[in-house]
Amino acid sequence: SLAQPLKTVSWDVEYWFDYLKINNRDFSGAYQPDAGLIPNGSNGSIYWISDEDVTGKGWKLCANNSVPEALAVRESEVVTTSGSPASASSLPSSSSSSSSSSATAAATSTTISKLVETTTTTTTTTTTTTTTTTTTTVESTTTEKRSSSTEPRSEPPNDQCADVDGWEDSAEFTCAEYVEEEWCTPSGGTGERWNPMWGEPSDYWHAGFSALEACCACGGGKIKEIPDLWMILSGPCSIVDGCIQSPNYPSNYSDNQRCTILVNDALARPIEVVSFATEYGYDKLFINGRPFSGRKKPLKVLPHYSISWESDEDTTDKGWKLCPGQHFRGPGMFSPPEGPCTLDAEGCVLSPNYPDNYGPNQDCAIQVFNPENRSITVEKFSTEMLYDVMWVNGRMYAGKASPHGLVPREAIQWSTDEDTQDSGWKLCPGPVGQQVENIGGIDEEEGKEEDEYGYQGASRTAAPLAPRSTPEASGSQLGLEEEQTTSSNFIFKAALAAAALCLGGVLCLRFRRRSAGREEYGTRYGRSYVMDNL
Numbered sequence: 001s002l003a004q005p006l007k008t009v010s011w012d013v014e015y016w017f018d019y020l021k022i023n024n025r026d027f028s029g030a031y032q033p034d035a036g037l038i039p040n041g042s043n044g045s046i047y048w049i050s051d052e053d054v055t056g057k058g059w060k061l062c063a064n065n066s067v068p069e070a071l072a073v074r075e076s077e078v079v080t081t082s083g084s085p086a087s088a089s090s091l092p093s094s095s096s097s098s099s100s101s102s103a104t105a106a107a108t109s110t111t112i113s114k115l116v117e118t119t120t121t122t123t124t125t126t127t128t129t130t131t132t133t134t135t136t137t138v139e140s141t142t143t144e145k146r147s148s149s150t151e152p153r154s155e156p157p158n159d160q161c162a163d164v165d166g167w168e169d170s171a172e173f174t175c176a177e178y179v180e181e182e183w184c185t186p187s188g189g190t191g192e193r194w195n196p197m198w199g200e201p202s203d204y205w206h207a208g209f210s211a212l213e214a215c216c217a218c219g220g221g222k223i224k225e226i227p228d229l230w231m232i233l234s235g236p237c238s239i240v241d242g243c244i245q246s247p248n249y250p251s252n253y254s255d256n257q258r259c260t261i262l263v264n265d266a267l268a269r270p271i272e273v274v275s276f277a278t279e280y281g282y283d284k285l286f287i288n289g290r291p292f293s294g295r296k297k298p299l300k301v302l303p304h305y306s307i308s309w310e311s312d313e314d315t316t317d318k319g320w321k322l323c324p325g326q327h328f329r330g331p332g333m334f335s336p337p338e339g340p341c342t343l344d345a346e347g348c349v350l351s352p353n354y355p356d357n358y359g360p361n362q363d364c365a366i367q368v369f370n371p372e373n374r375s376i377t378v379e380k381f382s383t384e385m386l387y388d389v390m391w392v393n394g395r396m397y398a399g400k401a402s403p404h405g406l407v408p409r410e411a412i413q414w415s416t417d418e419d420t421q422d423s424g425w426k427l428c429p430g431p432v433g434q435q436v437e438n439i440g441g442i443d444e445e446e447g448k449e450e451d452e453y454g455y456q457g458a459s460r461t462a463a464p465l466a467p468r469s470t471p472e473a474s475g476s477q478l479g480l481e482e483e484q485t486t487s488s489n490f491i492f493k494a495a496l497a498a499a500a501l502c503l504g505g506v507l508c509l510r511f512r513r514r515s516a517g518r519e520e521y522g523t524r525y526g527r528s529y530v531m532d533n534l
Contacts, residue, residue, distance in 0.1 A: 004038070013027075023037070169204035205258060231264075246321070253311055273298060273322060286308045289394070300325065333370055335367035359421065381404075387416070
C-alpha cells in the first residue's frame with residue numbers, strides 16, 4: 001500500500017548481462033525503468049543481477065511522492081464511489097500540503113486513507129465533493145487498466161478482421177505466437193511481455209508487413225477494400241501508367257529501402273516483366289511468399305494480396321517495372337512458353353533442346369488454362385537437384401521429383417543456373433477430374449534456401465522463444481541427398497585408400513634402400529622392383 005511511482009536518478013548498467021527486474025520486466029543498457037513505473041502486486045519485488053564481467057556505475061531509483069501522480073496511475077488502490085468528473089487540481093489544500101516533496105511515504109498513505117474516508121461521509125461541503133470526484137477518477141483509471149491487462153487476447157478487436165495469410169516475421173514468429181506471448185496490443189502498441197531490448201515490432205518487418213500491419217490482435221489485418229488493381233501501402237515504390245516500379249526507376253534504387261504494394265485479387269492479372277535488375281540474393285521482390293532477385297524474374301506470376309520490396313545496405317541496380325499482363329484462355333492446357341522452352345503439336349511443353357540437355361542460365365514461363373481440372377502427365381523429368389528447378393502451384397520440383405499428377409492452377413516457371421545441365425523434362429495434359437493441387441516436390445522452405453543467400457533476414461537478437469528448426473525435406477529429396485552423400489563418401493574413401501597405398505609403397509622403398517645399401521638397390525631400381533615390394 002506504500003508503493004510509489006519510481007523516478008530514475010542515475011543509470012549506468014551493462015547491456016543484457018547486468019539487469020534490474022521490476023514487475024517481471026528486465027531493464028539494462030539504454031533501457032531504464034519507465035518514468036512513473038510502480039512495483040505492484042505479487043510481481044512487485046525488485047531484483048538486481050550482475051554477471052562476472054564488465055561493471056558500470058550502477059543505478060539509483062527514488063520514490064516520487066506526488067499524491068496526484070500516485071492517484072493517477074496506482075493499480076493497488078481501488079475505491080468505489082460516485083460523483084461528477086473533476087480535475088486533480090481541485091484537491092483540498094490539506095492534500096496538496098501532504099503531497100509536497102518533503103512528505104514521507106507514511107504521510108502520503110495517511111492522506112489517501114483520509115481521502116477515502118471523506119468520500120464515505122454524507123456531508124455536502126465543497127471539499128468533500130471534490131475529494132469524492134478525485135477518488136472516482138482513481139476507480140475509473142484502475143478499472144480500465146485492469147481490464148486491459150486481463151481481457152482475452154485471443155479475440156481480435158474486429159470480428160470481421162483476418163490476419164495476412166501465412167505471415168511470419170523475420171524471426172519466423174506468427175500472429176498466433178504474438179497473441180499467445182502478449183507481444184502486442186489491439187491498439188497497435190507493444191504488449192506487456194515485449195522486451196524493450198528486442199527493439200520495436202516494426203524491426204521484424206518481413207514480406208511487406210510487421211505484426212502491427214499483419215495481425216488483427218496487433219491492430220492490423222488484411223485490408224478488404226483496394227480501390228484499383230494496385231495500392232501502395234507503404235514505402236517509396238510508385239504506380240505509373242498502371243504499372244508498379246521500384247523507387248527512382250529507371251535510375252538505381254537506394255540502399256535500405258522497403259515498400260509494400262497491395263493487390264486487388266479480383267482484378268489481379270499475370271505479371272508482365274518490363275524490366276528486372278536487382279542485386280542477387282540481397283535486394284529482393286517478394287510475390288506470393290517467393291523471393292525474386294538477380295536474373296530470377298516473376299514471369300507470368302499471378303500475385304495474391306501483396307507484393308513487397310526490400311534492398312540491403314550495399315550495391316544497388318536499376319530495379320524493376322511490372323505491368324499487368326493477360327490471362328491465357330486456350331486453346332490447349334498450356335500456353336506457348338515465354339522463353340526458350342517449346343510447345344509441341346500434341347500440346348505438351350518441353351525444356352529447351354529436349355531431349356538433349358538444356359542450357360545454362362535459362363528461364364521460361366508457361367501459363368495454364370485448366371477449367372476441366374486436368375492433371376499433369378510427366379513423360380520425362382531429370383534436372384540438377386536444387387539448382388535447375390520448376391515451380392508449380394508454389395512448390396519447387398527438381399532432380400527426379402516431378403509434378404506428375406498435379407492439377408496446375410497458376411503459371412509454371414522454369415529456371416537453370418550456370419552449372420551442370422541434364423536432359424530436362426516433358427509435361428503433357430493428363431486425365432480429367434483429379435483434384436490434387438500439391439503433390440511431391442521439394443519443401444518450399446528448401447526452395448527458399450536454394451533461391452538466394454540470406455533469405456531469412458535479420459534474426460531476433462534476444463529471441464524470447466527458441467529458434468524454429470528447419471522444416472524437414474520431402475522423402476524424395478532425402479533419398480536424392482542420401483545418394484549424393486553416399487557417392488561423395490565413396491569417392492573420398494577411394495582417394496584416401498589410394499593415397500595411403502602410395503605412401504606405404506614409398507616408405508617401404510625407402511626402408512629397403514637403407515637396409516640393402518646403395519650397390520644392391522642401384523641395380524634393381526625400377527617399376528618391377530616397386531611392384532614386387534608393394
